[in-house]
Amino acid sequence: MILIKNGTILTLEGNEFFTGDLAIKDSRIFYVGKSKKWDVEFDTVIDGTDFIVMPGFVNTHTHLAMVLMRGIADDIELHKWLNDVIFPIEGKLTKDDVYFGSLLASIESIKSGVTTVADFYFHMDAVFNAVKEAGIRANLGFGLASKFDFDTVKLKVATDFVKKYNDREDGRILASFAPHAPYTCTLKFMEAIAKRAKEMGVLVHTHLHETEKEIVDFKKQYGITPIQKLASVGFFGAKVNAAHCVYMSAEDYKVLKEHNVGVALNPQSNLKLGSGIPDVPEMLKYELNLGVGTDGASSNNNLILLEDMRLVSFLAKGLSRDPQLLPADELLRIATVSGAKNIGFSDVGLLKEGYKADIILINKNSETLTPFTNPHSLVAYSMRPGDVDTVIINGKLVMQHRKVLTVDEETVKKEVRKHYKRLINS
Ligand SMILES: [Zn+2]
Structure with a gap:
């Protein structure tokens, strides 16, 4: 006590x-x-x-282990950033790399007042071990991407992960499904993932509407936006936490409101990658369920939620030219209790009995x-x-x-330096 x-x-x-x-x-x-x-x-x-x-504070969208890649891929737009730099390095990541990266990211989070994170990545067993040891609360998404409509193997591996790791450590760690994005997964695969998540009562954590290119390409194929198309196939029947939501129409906002979708705002990542600016005043107008995320440290380049939280406030005020929009106490609720609910923690984020x-x-x-x-x-x-x-x-x-108190910071930093060196030189 x-x-x-x-x-x-x-x-x-x-x-x-x-x-x-x-x-x-x-x-x-x-x-x-x-x-x-x-x-x-x-x-x-x-x-x-x-x-x-x-x-x-509650960080509703990050990729913890990407601290290993901070500072090595600056000043590039998202699709080039992913294809030319990030994906090749990620192809070389071992379980140990991800474990030590996630430990360091947990330390950075804790030291800046973040007590909960929603992460999605791969080698998720290693991420589980890291957050378990660091003592931080987490919802861990099994990252999925597939060009196949019926990728039953990947779906089974993700399902086994959720079965094994959901509701562990006295409810401190939850598990979820994490289809990467509509441009790396087929529509049918996204649909199957959401159906499985709904059956199992767990969260779907994904990237939506991050860049203009993504919307233009998708519209060429389907004639409507990813959000509207996903709604038409029942994707939002599951509980969804959607990161970014930068390029949005009035209809897209209505879909998110109607289906109670959580939005993880990552303004620093969006600005740094030149993706665009999330329209916070519109989101407030539609009364969306907002949370704040940092995204990975390779596009931010840190996990200090205070910075993104502050930027959310300044975007609300600056874009609307109304300094009264989003007062301090409301902003703090977005960065705590509201975000916690978006990622499946219904009793986190207030100082309240129980x-x-x-x-x-x-x-x-x-x-x-x-x-x-x-x-x-x-x-x-x-x-x-x-x-x-x-x-x-x-x-x-x-x-x-x-x-x-939970892990030795100096030992973790030493290991991260070692793993980074191997990663870059291999
Ligand atoms: Zn992300």
């Missing part, structure tokens, strides 16, 4: 904050409210006086939080990753005073 005493508490249920206590039993919050006298014996008591206490104890403590005395004014604003617009002091995930301390 853990008690955080006298913290500045942001529950994110509204825009209020107060000085109070938060108590954790096993993996859940059992008290959040005004400071009081306790006659319960706690294993750990944390003095929260100097900290903001709030839910951890919710999972995924909590971060932010240093109120740092230079970027001084003077201490409005905590929602300070977190949304001012704080830096280094201001995160302590991280609790699923009721367990995973970082204290900026030291990750």
